[in-house]
Amino acid sequence: MPLKNFKVLNNINDYKDLHKLSKEEINTLASELREYIIEVTSKNGGHIGPSLGVVELTIALLMAFDPEIDRIVWDIGHQAYAYKILTGRKDEFPTLRQYKGISGFLKRSESKYDHFGAGHSSTSISAALGMRVGKDLLKKEGYTVAVIGDGAMTAGEAFEALNNAGWLDPSKFIVILNDNQMSISPNVGALYTYFNKIITNQVFQKPRQALKEILDKIFGKQGTKLARKLEEYIKGLFAPGVIFEELGFTYVGTIDGHNLFDLEKTLENVKQMRGPILIHVITQKGKGYKPAEENPTPFHGMSPFDKITGEPKKSSVNPSWSKVFGKALCELAEKDETIVAITPAMREGSGLLEFSQRFPDRFFDVGIAEQHAATFAGGLAVEGLKPVASFYSTFLQRAYDQVIHDIALQKLPVVFAIDRAGLVGADGPTHHGVFDISFLRAIPEIIISAPKDAQELRDLLYTALNSGKPFAIRYPRGEAVGDIKEGFKEIPIGSWEVLEEGKDIAFLAVGRYVQKALEVRRILKTKGIDITVVNARFIRPIDKELLKHILNTHQFIITGEDGSLNGGFGSAIAEFIMDNDYENRLIRFGIPDKFIEHGSVNLLEKDLGLLPEQIAENIYKKIFNKDFVFMKKA
Ligand SMILES: Cc1ncc(C[n+]2csc(CCOP(=O)(O)OP(=O)(O)O)c2C)c(N)n1
């Protein structure tokens, strides 16, 4: 995709050229950056809304700071498209989120200007503080700036960092709170209410200064104890940002995040101030593109869309796994008032929108707070409710100790609906959900399951809610397979299902791999090989009786899973074979011991040799020591 004929953007090489531009040219640049972002994301998909919202902020930051010397740490990094374009990736930008193209987030290996990699939220203040302290200890020059959204600010880690920063009291340390009053969905929580009050109570900022002057006049410049107490009291009533001031930050705000020159001036001013500073910048998500301004939630992260109408280009045939889950939960919740749903800020993505509308009192969006979400679910379970906590696999990593210490150890019946399990595609290594099987499998008491199709997801959810146990159900991103029948049926915990009977070779497949295994069977049948296909719908506990039978009747065992091979389902089978003195040959398919880059799942799997035809070739070669090329040459 060639770069369009942009008047200003075409003529600047990177951020250093910003200082050569007139005010008018800078305004034109902001518009051209927006156009470029809309153009590329309409083709590739991506986080368009967050990125359009910070165009002016990005320009102002790159004018006030020099990322060769200063550190700019963007929280999550999903809003950093303008930053990418202005820090040397203008020409590569059309490859955004594509296989072998540039990442949708910031990445240390991609650019020296990406000072800290991210994708998960709320790490920026901690990382920037570490850099600040590092710079000070090593006597390095430069400022350290963290840019964090109002959504990301709801996470514990952000507050852990503020707490530490206020204590360490570093200078040249600036936190920019980019407040657009939106997480993916509208932001939630008491903090959101507080920010909202600050924004609407602007009127009190000037009187606050005037009041201070009056008090100084009445009680003298040194100030008496009473004066200070009175000021604190009144400050608490009216002053914006007092929460940050009490934590040791100087609060500056609010600043209009689309007024580029005010922003730049503010940034220049705070450079002279001592101690940690927090600048509260107000922006609008999707700024400058009507469909995104009007509909910020879908435009947070879009699949390819029509630039004129804003409509997504591809409409799916089947409902997504998330939708199937959400619909099943609503059906079950209709009949059982003790069912409650919890999400850490992923209402839409997790398929919980309908639940939130139909059962608002039983729905809890707790903000970007995975640890709290898990323990909160534990508390609900103690009181006899049936909590269903939905996590993206990758974000559940945040709540590992909570799953162990607060749920499994206490045998609390929390259902973990683990969405986006397996490779997720364009979001890449920060977001692939490939570790949950390995990390959950080590935890006693927890049941781990994966449905082969939509109906089985419903039945597993029903089984989980009736089990009285900690219970995880993992399913992938994208369209579900299979039809949905009426009602629900309980599945015996730990039971597998033989889908096809063959001989000699048995394919034990988890979740998405069941369809692959059936395809492998079809391919190998063309070579006269008949393989057994087992739906290993429980990863923990495994179906020991069926497994023993399979090991006794098949020489070769294949496992397939949408997760890491290290400690995964295949490892469980290897352990069983070894611990029980079987001598079967085992071949495992899954994610190898490395981080997987971004790109379509199909291309990533092709790279990893995980397409059905590649698996079939591989099995054939390993077992018969002969080549069998099934893949059509491109
Ligand atoms: C630990 C974690 N949980 C959830 C997410 C998913 N997520 C990505 S962006 C986002 C909303 C962030 O809101 P905010 O920080 O205000 O940024 P904005 O998109 O509004 O610019 C969420 C919940 C994530 N990236 N990391």
Ligand SMILES: CC(=O)[C@@H](O)[C@H](O)COP(=O)(O)O
């Ligand atoms: C940045 C982030 O973490 C989310 O916006 C994520 O990209 C959503 O992924 P899905 O598109 O799979 O919901």
Ligand SMILES: [Mg+2]
């Ligand atoms: Mg926000």
